[in-house]
Amino acid sequence: GNSVTQMEGPVTLSEEAFLTINCTYTATGYPSLFWYVQYPGEGLQLLLKATKADDKGSNKGFEATYRKETTSFHLEKGSVQVSDSAVYFCALRPYNTDKLIFGTGTRLQVFP
Amino acid sequence: EAQVTQNPRYLITVTGKKLTVTCSQNMNHEYMSWYRQDPGLGLRQIYYSMNVEVTDKGDVPEGYKVSRKEKRNFPLILESPSPNQTSLYFCASSPLRASYNSPLHFGNGTRLTVT
Numbered sequence: 001g002n003s004v005t006q007m008e009g010p011v012t013l014s015e016e017a018f019l020t021i022n023c024t025y026t027a028t029g030y031p032s033l034f035w036y037v038q039y040p041g042e043g044l045q046l047l048l049k050a051t052k053a054d055d056k057g058s059n060k061g062f063e064a065t066y067r068k069e070t071t072s073f074h075l076e077k078g079s080v081q082v083s084d085s086a087v088y089f090c091a092l093r094p095y096n097t098d099k100l101i102f103g104t105g106t107r108l109q110v111f112p
Numbered sequence: 113e114a115q116v117t118q119n120p121r122y123l124i125t126v127t128g129k130k131l132t133v134t135c136s137q138n139m140n141h142e143y144m145s146w147y148r149q150d151p152g153l154g155l156r157q158i159y160y161s162m163n164v165e166v167t168d169k170g171d172v173p174e175g176y177k178v179s180r181k182e183k184r185n186f187p188l189i190l191e192s193p194s195p196n197q198t199s200l201y202f203c204a205s206s207p208l209r210a211s212y213n214s215p216l217h218f219g220n221g222t223r224l225t226v227t
Binding site: 023036041042043044045046049089091098099100103104105 | 116143145147152153154155156157164170189194202204206208215216220221225
């Protein structure tokens with residue numbers, strides 16, 4: 001079946017530290033991969049996406065590369081800010097469907 | 113402004129008292145969906161709709177109903193709420209599969225407590 005596994009949080013970092021949040025997936029065929037972010041009290045927003053192997057999605061300093069050989073889509077940022085504190089969800093959409101399958105989310109806390 | 117609007121934001125009710133959570137989108141999206149978010153479980157899909165008068169069960173549909181009489185509205189109905197339906201609920205919409213990499217647009221959530 002299709003599933004997404006994310007590292008458990010919370011991830012606690014100081015401002016300007018390097019961030020990695022791991023995400024691996026199981027899927028048949030060629031899914032599309034997404035990272036969504038949820039700020040406190042809000043709904044989820046798309047952060048970045050990749051639709052095929054070796055694609056790199058990027059936005060607001062965040063990056064993730066679609067690695068088919070390791071079935072991974074790890075989220076990285078070179079220098080986090082306090083305003084990046086949020087819950088991050090990895091998700092996949094199986095090929096030719098509208099269904100989005102989410103991971104359990106990883107809370108990021110950034111301190112000054 | 114393009115948005116998905118849910119109401120209410122917070123709701124406390126008692127077991128067995130029917131309730132409806134409304135969801136409306138102004139982007140002319142065909143696809144709409146309801147999720148519940150629980151600690152350690154992420155987001156799980158309750159129901160979805162591909163277009164007017166077309167609805168389908170998601171992964172956790174038990175205890176819920178939906179309707180899609182108009183394209184913009186997709187209410188979630190709990191006929192007889194129970195405490196295990198205490199959760200944070202999100203409505204989401206997107207264009208249909210023709211551009212299947214389109215992101216989901218989420219509402220701000222409804223926190224439901226059933227006592």
